Amino acid sequence: MIKMKCLDKGLVFWLTGLSGSGKTTIGNLVKERLRKEGYKAEIIDGDWFRQNIDQNAGYTKEERRKHLIRVANFVKILARNGVITICSFVSPYEDVRNEVKNIIKSEADFYLIYVKCDLEECIKRDPKGLYKKALKGEIKNFTGIDDPYEEPKEYDLLLDTVNNSIEENVNKLYEFINKKINEK
Numbered sequence: 001m002i003k004m005k006c007l008d009k010g011l012v013f014w015l016t017g018l019s020g021s022g023k024t025t026i027g028n029l030v031k032e033r034l035r036k037e038g039y040k041a042e043i044i045d046g047d048w049f050r051q052n053i054d055q056n057a058g059y060t061k062e063e064r065r066k067h068l069i070r071v072a073n074f075v076k077i078l079a080r081n082g083v084i085t086i087c088s089f090v091s092p093y094e095d096v097r098n099e100v101k102n103i104i105k106s107e108a109d110f111y112l113i114y115v116k117c118d119l120e121e122c123i124k125r126d127p128k129g130l131y132k133k134a135l136k137g138e139i140k141n142f143t144g145i146d147d148p149y150e151e152p153k154e155y156d157l158l159l160d161t162v163n164n165s166i167e168e169n170v171n172k173l174y175e176f177i178n179k180k181i182n183e184k
């Protein structure tokens with residue numbers, strides 16, 4: 001059995017982007033690669049957290065804010081125990097992302113990763129059929145349709161999922177994380 005490598009202090013890589021931009025696809029593949037290298041790594045994503053921990057969370061700005069603050073406190077505990085934590089959340093508001101960062105950075109290094117994909121392409125991908133429903137008005141407050149996505153003004157890494165393949169983005173994020181591990 002491989003002995004898992006645990007860091008003294010954790011690292012949090014927070015992926016933000018529209019639904020369908022590729023956060024979960026890229027995050028999962030990078031997590032698997034880190035585990036193969038023997039690291040303790042987790043991915044926490046919006047669907048999982050909402051289904052298992054925060055079942056009543058909604059999608060108004062205040063509901064998303066409270067939900068993401070719960071996520072930040074949860075993630076902080078993982079990170080301070082040395083787990084490399086990849087977070088995959090739409091997290092559409094700049095001020096809330098800053099709140100999240102402030103909560104996490106007291107105990108772990110925090111990096112904001114912007115997973116960039118334009119709305120037209122996300123609508124084309126529509127992996128869960130949610131844009132179709134939102135465009136018909138069957139889902140309210142859908143990010144990009146009738147709720148805003150505020151592009152990050154500053155970020156630590158950009159993953160362009162329109163012009164770069166899944167593999168290229170996985171390599172880019174993996175290299176970035178590896179560099180941060182080696183700097184510790």
Ligand SMILES: Nc1ncnc2c1ncn2[C@@H]1O[C@H](COP(=O)(O)OS(=O)(=O)O)[C@@H](OP(=O)(O)O)[C@H]1O
Pocket residue numbers: 018019020024045046047050059064067068088089090091092128130139140141142143
């Ligand atoms: N109204 C609305 N807006 C955006 N997304 C919606 C909405 N309703 C349901 N979904 C699905 O929920 C996932 C987003 O959850 P998050 O916790 O990441 O959102 S947030 O950070 O609180 O904004 C998101 O998952 P991803 O597609 O993986 O991003 C959607 O599948």
Ligand SMILES: Nc1ncnc2c1ncn2[C@@H]1O[C@H](COP(=O)(O)OP(=O)(O)O)[C@@H](O)[C@H]1O
Pocket residue numbers: 017018019020021022023024025026088125127160161162164165166169
């Ligand atoms: N270059 C790319 N990077 C990431 N995902 C891509 C790319 N090209 C196509 N896709 C597809 O887009 C979809 C993204 O879905 P997902 O990872 O669930 O996004 P999110 O978690 O941001 O909602 C997947 O079906 C994935 O295969």
